[in-house]
Amino acid sequence: MITYSQGCYLGVLGGMGPMAGAAFALRLAALTPADVDQQHIPTLLRNDPRIPDRSSAYMAGGENPLPYMVEGVRFLEQAGAQLIAIPCNTAHLWFDQIAASTRLPVLHIIQAVIEDLRRLGLPKGRIGLMGTAATLKLGLYQRHLEAQGYECIVPDDDEVERYCMGSIRAVKGNQLEDAFAPAAECIARLKARGADAVVLGCTELPLAVPHALRPSLGVTLTDSIDALARAAIAHYLEEQAQEQVAA
Amino acid sequence: MITYSQGCYLGVLGGMGPMAGAAFALRLAALTPADVDQQHIPTLLRNDPRIPDRSSAYMAGGENPLPYMVEGVRFLEQAGAQLIAIPCNTAHLWFDQIAASTRLPVLHIIQAVIEDLRRLGLPKGRIGLMGTAATLKLGLYQRHLEAQGYECIVPDDDEVERYCMGSIRAVKGNQLEDAFAPAAECIARLKARGADAVVLGCTELPLAVPHALRPSLGVTLTDSIDALARAAIAHYLEEQAQEQVAA
Numbered sequence: 001m002i003t004y005s006q007g008c009y010l011g012v013l014g015g016m017g018p019m020a021g022a023a024f025a026l027r028l029a030a031l032t033p034a035d036v037d038q039q040h041i042p043t044l045l046r047n048d049p050r051i052p053d054r055s056s057a058y059m060a061g062g063e064n065p066l067p068y069m070v071e072g073v074r075f076l077e078q079a080g081a082q083l084i085a086i087p088c089n090t091a092h093l094w095f096d097q098i099a100a101s102t103r104l105p106v107l108h109i110i111q112a113v114i115e116d117l118r119r120l121g122l123p124k125g126r127i128g129l130m131g132t133a134a135t136l137k138l139g140l141y142q143r144h145l146e147a148q149g150y151e152c153i154v155p156d157d158d159e160v161e162r163y164c165m166g167s168i169r170a171v172k173g174n175q176l177e178d179a180f181a182p183a184a185e186c187i188a189r190l191k192a193r194g195a196d197a198v199v200l201g202c203t204e205l206p207l208a209v210p211h212a213l214r215p216s217l218g219v220t221l222t223d224s225i226d227a228l229a230r231a232a233i234a235h236y237l238e239e240q241a242q243e244q245v246a247a
Numbered sequence: 248m249i250t251y252s253q254g255c256y257l258g259v260l261g262g263m264g265p266m267a268g269a270a271f272a273l274r275l276a277a278l279t280p281a282d283v284d285q286q287h288i289p290t291l292l293r294n295d296p297r298i299p300d301r302s303s304a305y306m307a308g309g310e311n312p313l314p315y316m317v318e319g320v321r322f323l324e325q326a327g328a329q330l331i332a333i334p335c336n337t338a339h340l341w342f343d344q345i346a347a348s349t350r351l352p353v354l355h356i357i358q359a360v361i362e363d364l365r366r367l368g369l370p371k372g373r374i375g376l377m378g379t380a381a382t383l384k385l386g387l388y389q390r391h392l393e394a395q396g397y398e399c400i401v402p403d404d405d406e407v408e409r410y411c412m413g414s415i416r417a418v419k420g421n422q423l424e425d426a427f428a429p430a431a432e433c434i435a436r437l438k439a440r441g442a443d444a445v446v447l448g449c450t451e452l453p454l455a456v457p458h459a460l461r462p463s464l465g466v467t468l469t470d471s472i473d474a475l476a477r478a479a480i481a482h483y484l485e486e487q488a489q490e491q492v493a494a
Contacts, residue, residue: 009295015284015287015289015290016284017276017284017287018272018275018276018284018287018288018290019273019276019277021272022269022270022272022273022275022276022292023269023273025265025268025269025272025273025292025294026266026269026270026272026273028265028269029264029265029266029269029294029421030266030421030423032421033421034420034421035419035420035421036300036419036420037262037263037264037265037296037298037300037419038296038297038299038300039296040262040264040265040294040296041265041296042262042294042295042296042297043262043265043292043294043295044291044292044293044294045269045272045290045291045292045294046291047272047276047287047289047290047291047292048256048289048290049284049285049286049287049288049289050285050289051284052285053283053284053285075326079322079326172282172283172284173281173282173283174276174277174279174280174281174282176277
């Protein structure tokens, strides 16, 4: 249980996309141990969808989103945030630059997913990856997972375009009913290749694959929105425990 | 379709409760006509659950939430909001004082619900009400609905406590699985008494009654979260139309 006496916002750099930012805030509330409103984590969600597309910047020479993201984090810092969460996997291609632009701690979504794999009983194993073409092409997950003893199974370029990006674009275009089938096909293919778990490594993908349908897919899934929410909650619980020791 | 070129946040005074604030941001994104991230409404959600309980203040002499709400609206104004939405029905007992504290327009959730009833083909009729004991006791919905030609059907005190507050407390305590049955019982009773539609007039209630289960309840429902999101979207679309006429 978490209680607060003063300004200590979780600052959320959202809008990438806006539904993922909102879903993060919702899952944060759902996963927080709380009996009444006042025990939830005070959150400031800046859900600004005008940040230039992260994938286009890396893959097609589009406008650089970094200055917009740095401006957003500084806005949250000035508004009273004490911790930053960024519910967008592709944005983590710029993680080091974003983290260097603020004095606040910034949660790392990939590390949160790895902690979630451990929570799910997978301290090692073969992990199937789903995400944007940019996230997968630039090895964002592969680098962190392999450094921590995992093996990665990555869809080929055609599968990424058809199943991952197809599903992600449907969520971003508010066509949720078209988002499930391509995501489920990708999960089935990764499972058939021996994945012990599949990472929903783009924050649109948890919206494409509703919680209620996940047990039917027959493989462990880790959800980058939920993993980031769990990491934020753990940070607040730990801080509170330290305050109690100090008091 | 909505496009933006400069700072024009929808400011959301959330946290009452935090799941309702987040659900509002999610439904706002889901109901906005948009093909890509950049066409969504830039939103700043201050999901601060430390605002004292609205019902306790009115019903049991608890701490007054008004100074906290005024402070929240001023925060959003300073942060660049151009319009305020408050996804909490009971908070609207203080609507006039909140609106008087800011130069920004503030959407009224009850008026948004009445516009939603008209959208649903009910320009008049008998409306069953659900909400907190404070909202119902103080006639928040009754006053507005009756002034606009509707007739109200209100649960008795025991039903409000058992079915409305029972469901609302389950949502606030993160026990969503316990929230549906009491809400559904109340909806059935209001329908049996002749309601043409039932208002989910507390922002926890739409979370208790998932969209997927609503058709099975056999009566028109209006959802105060969705109604408020539609009102915000309409405001932005109208403003954009005016800008295009002016250009």
